[in-house]
Amino acid sequence: xxxxxxxxxxxxxxxxxxxxxxxxxxxxxxxxxxxxxxxxxxxxxxxxxxxxxxxxxxxxxxxxxxxxxxxxxxxxxxxxxxxxxxxxxxxxxxxxxxxxxxxxxxxxxxxxxxxxxxxxxxxxxxxxxxxxxxxxxxxxxxxxxxxxxxxxxxxxxxxxxxxxxxxxxxxxxxxxxxxxxxxxxxxxxxxxxxxxxxxxxxxxxxxxxxxxxxxxxxxxxxxxxxxxxxxxxxxxxxxxxxxxxxxxxxxxxxxxxxxxxxxxxxxxxxxxxxxxxxxxxxxxxxxxxxxxxxxxxxxxxxxxxxxxxxxxxxxxxxxxxxxxxxxxxxxxxxxxxxxxxxxxxxxxxxxxxxxxxxxxxxxxxxxxxxxxxxxxxxxxxxxxxxxxxxxxxxxxxxxxxxxxxxxxxxxxxxxxxxxxxxxxxxxxxxxxxxxxxxxxxxxxxxxxxxxxx
Numbered sequence: 001x002x003x004x005x006x007x008x009x010x011x012x013x014x015x016x017x018x019x020x021x022x023x024x025x026x027x028x029x030x031x032x033x034x035x036x037x038x039x040x041x042x043x044x045x046x047x048x049x050x051x052x053x054x055x056x057x058x059x060x061x062x063x064x065x066x067x068x069x070x071x072x073x074x075x076x077x078x079x080x081x082x083x084x085x086x087x088x089x090x091x092x093x094x095x096x097x098x099x100x101x102x103x104x105x106x107x108x109x110x111x112x113x114x115x116x117x118x119x120x121x122x123x124x125x126x127x128x129x130x131x132x133x134x135x136x137x138x139x140x141x142x143x144x145x146x147x148x149x150x151x152x153x154x155x156x157x158x159x160x161x162x163x164x165x166x167x168x169x170x171x172x173x174x175x176x177x178x179x180x181x182x183x184x185x186x187x188x189x190x191x192x193x194x195x196x197x198x199x200x201x202x203x204x205x206x207x208x209x210x211x212x213x214x215x216x217x218x219x220x221x222x223x224x225x226x227x228x229x230x231x232x233x234x235x236x237x238x239x240x241x242x243x244x245x246x247x248x249x250x251x252x253x254x255x256x257x258x259x260x261x262x263x264x265x266x267x268x269x270x271x272x273x274x275x276x277x278x279x280x281x282x283x284x285x286x287x288x289x290x291x292x293x294x295x296x297x298x299x300x301x302x303x304x305x306x307x308x309x310x311x312x313x314x315x316x317x318x319x320x321x322x323x324x325x326x327x328x329x330x331x332x333x334x335x336x337x338x339x340x341x342x343x344x345x346x347x348x349x350x351x352x353x354x355x356x357x358x359x360x361x362x363x364x365x366x367x368x369x370x371x372x373x374x375x376x377x378x379x380x381x382x383x384x385x386x387x388x389x390x391x392x393x394x395x396x397x398x399x400x401x402x403x404x405x406x407x408x409x410x411x412x413x414x415x416x417x418x419x420x421x422x423x424x425x426x427x428x429x430x431x432x433x434x435x436x437x438x439x440x441x442x443x444x445x446x447x448x449x450x451x452x453x
Contacts, residue, residue, distance in 0.1 A: 020108040023115045024095055027135040037162040041128050045138055046167060048121035053141065055149050056284055057168055058277055061156035061197045062176030064324045065210065065270045068262055068304055069176050072274040073153045075295035078102050080287040085144035088155040092302055092439045099140045101147055114139035133157050137164040151285055159186045161199025172277045173200040174208040176270060178215055179323035194218035201227040206280035210273035230276055238272045247275045255289050260296045264305045266327040303438045305331050308445060312417045316441065317432045320351065322359030328432060332367040343426040346413045348441060350374040350406045351433040353382040360433065361394050370399035372409035376436045406437045407444035
């Protein structure tokens with residue numbers, strides 16, 4: 001019997017998950033691997049579900065920038081009065097963050113109904129083993145179909161070609177950036193990774209690329225399949241002023257827009273990709289400049305260079321690879337240019353052990369004064385002591401403190417900032433290294449929302 005088929009029957013009625021947390025525990029147990037690349041199992045369940053989306057689909061892949069681009073597209077189409085579904089991952093505090101309709105998280109009850117529908121289809125006949133992400137993808141799409149949406153924005157989980165999201169046919173596909181991450185699944189060069197991400201492109205379909213120097217493998221794939229390929233700085237681009245930015249296509253200004261509410265210069269690449277996708281689908285989903293303007297002003301996404309406090313100044317960023325860390329470093333350096341006196345930056349830092357820890361530290365070594373490193377309570381989590389060793393090798397004179405959790409590291413960073421003799425009101429605490437790191441500190445902030453250290 002193929003390894004992707006199992007023989008268990010539906011769970012007895014008394015064991016059927018009763019709430020969302022129970023469903024999440026259950027779907028985590030359905031496959032022996034957390035990541036199992038391939039589309040056949042997902043396509044079998046799509047067929048069983050009779051899931052044939054009659055709405056437009058925009059798929060968004062990329063090493064970094066996927067979540068921000070999805071959030072911008074979601075906001076643009078919502079502002080244009082379309083019914084919009086958005087599926088993104090991972091979440092920070094609640095699974096519901098992954099599935100949204102018109103920028104509102106789906107309820108526990110709706111998610112449970114979707115999981116139940118997928119489970120029934122999965123078990124109809126020889127049961128098919130699906131991963132947590134695969135079940136989540138199918139459940140989101142089933143829910144969107146029930147809601148009768150106009151357009152779905154789908155974030156690729158990992159890679160592109162063999163990701164569960166890619167089992168659905170997009171009307172437009174975006175690759176925001178290509179860099180080294182998940183090398184054990186995607187390859188150890190940008191060329192290999194670029195090929196995997198280019199797998200989201202389709203023949204005669206808008207194929208957007210936001211990478212400033214895309215690998216040849218991505219360009220060649222798009223050309224070989226005759227995709228309608230559009231690349232930033234070639235087919236579209238942007239110009240920036242102090243108060244706004246212009247989206248240009250083939251040298252012509254198409255839109256003059258306010259700076260995105262999402263902070264950071266790199267967000268303009270993501271914004272340009274989002275607008276390029278919107279322009280490519282105008283015949284089917286017409287959007288006015290006014291809708292794009294309103295979306296740029298209102299778009300939000302937790303953990304993307306997000307300022308959550310200025311007393312003390314606290315920034316949350318899910319940067320977890322060197323490419324994202326370099327963008328974070330550039331944003332921190334840009335802030336320093338606006339300040340009249342020397343300020344300090346304290347890092348609350350924790351990472352997964354299978355990520356490029358040295359690359360991230362190297363990218364930020366010139367922007368961090370003191371490191372508050374922490375463990376992550378996850379099987380893949382790096383030990384704080386290992387992170388401290390790496391930092392000490394790269395920055396022999398750096399101040400380093402180790403903690404059991406990111407929350408404890410953050411708490412101490414706040415205390416040290418408040419009590420420092422040469423304290424500056426623009427001193428910053430930046431929390432980064434993983435979604436787990438940011439989530440742990442966000443939980444702490446929520447629990448202490450009415451207290452002040």
